[in-house]
Amino acid sequence: MKINNIEHIGIAVKNLTETIKFYEDVFGLKCYAVEEVQDQKVRTAFFMVGQTKVELLESTEPYGPISKFIDKRGEGIHHIAYAVEDLKSTLDELVKKGVQLIDKAPRKGAEEMSIAFLHPKSTNGVLTELCEQNKKKI
């Protein structure tokens, strides 16, 4: 498995609009995109911080995964996402090494990426996402 960089840090928030304002006004970061990912029942906001993005996540449904996370633990850091080059073969390799997957095959994430989540039981409590960039660079 080859990790290139931390693609993003996912942060669960109750109110996306208010939190975007905080990150812009207090942290001086610029929100460059807001996107709804229906598959994950979230609305997301992205900030570029050097090589890595901060991804704020607001649930679009009362029983979506982000709602459940906030109900249980409050707002906070939800997951870490690593950029890999070949997600499918990476998942195959991880299964062979005994890692439990949430997504057995790549699925569509935000920003046109293929993504898959590993189960935090296998990764010391850290919900870990792997991302493969699909955009072809011209």
Next chain:
Amino acid sequence: MKINNIEHIGIAVKNLTETIKFYEDVFGLKCYAVEEVQDQKVRTAFFMVGQTKVELLESTEPYGPISKFIDKRGEGIHHIAYAVEDLKSTLDELVKKGVQLIDKAPRKGAEEMSIAFLHPKSTNGVLTELCEQNKKKI
């Protein structure tokens, strides 16, 4: 406030040695340093992932902050640390903007850095560290 990049992601673990092995064998990352930070009652292990470090944190004391975190929430992502250029003036600016600080003045962190934590009550549940690199580059 000017954030340059995400300096590191702090992850609370029960057993540093076992988790280093997992990050090396499964994630293919290389631990480049292990350091004890007495002030924070932790033993830390660092992995470079692109521009950002993953910092594993194991408590050295049963009632240290990492022990308390794990007792309450289990192992997992503990904090996010942003690199800033002038930590002292950044803290002054944040106080003026109403952000609650854990550390009112910079203190010594791992890797010869000056650090300060912001209170998660002010940052949507995200324990946030600010770091200023003190090493003079030759």
